[in-house]
Amino acid sequence: MCTAATYKTKDFYMGRTLDYEFSYGEQITITPRNYEFDFRFAGKIKSHYALIGMAFVAEGYPLYYDAVNEKGLGMAGLNFVGNAAYEEALPEDETEVSQVAQFEFIPWILTQCATVAEAREKLAAMRLTGTAFSEQLPTAQLHWIIADKDSCIVVESMKDGLHVYDNPVGVLTNNPPFPSQMFALNNYAGVSRKQPESTFAGVLQLDAYSRGMGGMGIPGDLSSQSRFVKVAFTKLNSISGEEEDESVSQFFHILGSVDQQRGCCEVTEGKYEITIYTSCCNTAKGIYYYTTYDNRQITAVDMHAENLDSDQLICYPLLSKGEVRWQNK
Numbered sequence: 001m002c003t004a005a006t007y008k009t010k011d012f013y014m015g016r017t018l019d020y021e022f023s024y025g026e027q028i029t030i031t032p033r034n035y036e037f038d039f040r041f042a043g044k045i046k047s048h049y050a051l052i053g054m055a056f057v058a059e060g061y062p063l064y065y066d067a068v069n070e071k072g073l074g075m076a077g078l079n080f081v082g083n084a085a086y087e088e089a090l091p092e093d094e095t096e097v098s099q100v101a102q103f104e105f106i107p108w109i110l111t112q113c114a115t116v117a118e119a120r121e122k123l124a125a126m127r128l129t130g131t132a133f134s135e136q137l138p139t140a141q142l143h144w145i146i147a148d149k150d151s152c153i154v155v156e157s158m159k160d161g162l163h164v165y166d167n168p169v170g171v172l173t174n175n176p177p178f179p180s181q182m183f184a185l186n187n188y189a190g191v192s193r194k195q196p197e198s199t200f201a202g203v204l205q206l207d208a209y210s211r212g213m214g215g216m217g218i219p220g221d222l223s224s225q226s227r228f229v230k231v232a233f234t235k236l237n238s239i240s241g242e243e244e245d246e247s248v249s250q251f252f253h254i255l256g257s258v259d260q261q262r263g264c265c266e267v268t269e270g271k272y273e274i275t276i277y278t279s280c281c282n283t284a285k286g287i288y289y290y291t292t293y294d295n296r297q298i299t300a301v302d303m304h305a306e307n308l309d310s311d312q313l314i315c316y317p318l319l320s321k322g323e324v325r326w327q328n329k
């Protein structure tokens with residue numbers, strides 16, 4: 001499972017949890033402006049917006065899971081297994097629109113678009129193909145969240161075509177498709193951050209017998225639908241200061257509400273999904289903050305500390321070993 005969320009204070013933040021039972025060896029990856037993208041069908045882009053995000057670099061190519069660009073547009077891919085369906089690639093002379101392989105989708109949008117509005121224009125003129133990166137790295141079944149400080153959309157490529165939905169909640173998890181996720185929020189219309197009132201039945205006077213009963217009724221399991229509801233409630237009720245440290249701290253608490261602990265979700269015999277990493281990107285400043293399962297200390301990489309006019313990828317391996325800060329020895 002995975003969860004993505006956006007958060008706005010003085011700046012705009014976007015991030016995700018990556019829940020899985022193994023890691024591909026992903027790294028924080030900065031793609032500077034002059035790294036040449038050689039798209040499978042859409043040709044080369046030599047000069048473009050710079051990106052920072054999490055990617056598995058294969059054969060020198062950044063296979064992004066989530067990223068933001070220097071203009072403040074962000075995007076993340078989350079599993080959509082069983083529902084994702086892509087187009088067959090057509091010969092060039094049989095289509096007028098750009099064909100983009102699913103593994104190229106994040107760089108295709110983020111190298112060229114500064115806003116969600118511009119991304120929408122690209123989406124209206126493209127076919128997303130199921131082309132695999134390689135035999136060893138087959139097609140990933142994903143859907144995507146794309147956001148800037150003003151709006152957020154979800155893109156789902158399904159058997160009946162490419163859907164682009166407004167996302168007023170700024171949250172995405174996995175299955176079912178986004179409209180069903182949104183619809184499920186109706187079941188929680190009565191939930192409140194306040195202590196519950198006794199409205200169960202007129203003949204009964206029920207007691208709010210403990211503090212902390214705000215949010216009563218929100219699901220707590222790790223299913224995708226439940227995480228959607230939980231993180232939407234947490235994010236939309238979230239209160240924090242506006243400063244960077246307060247915003248980043250709060251963001252990790254929002255995604256922490258759906259953190260996945262080893263042992264709770266067995267995906268195959270003896271294999272457990274865990275939150276491998278959690279990210280939070282300040283989209284205005286190009287800073288990628290992250291924690292890992294064993295390293296709860298927030299670590300950060302700033303894209304603007306690098307030479308963004310270079311043509312070489314810049315990678316930082318995840319610092320995944322945690323440290324205890326002793327106070328008495």
Ligand SMILES: C[C@H](CCC(=O)NCCS(=O)(=O)O)[C@H]1CC[C@H]2[C@@H]3[C@H](O)C[C@@H]4C[C@H](O)CC[C@]4(C)[C@H]3C[C@H](O)[C@]12C
Nearest residue numbers: 001002019056063064065078079103137138139140174
């Ligand atoms: C497994 C990841 C999604 C995690 C997630 O959503 N978990 C939920 C599990 S569940 O269904 O709800 O059980 C996805 C997110 C991004 C994906 C990667 C990116 O799309 C980049 C390439 C794309 C290649 O086609 C396959 C390898 C790959 C490197 C992908 C591997 C894997 O599918 C990733 C890492």
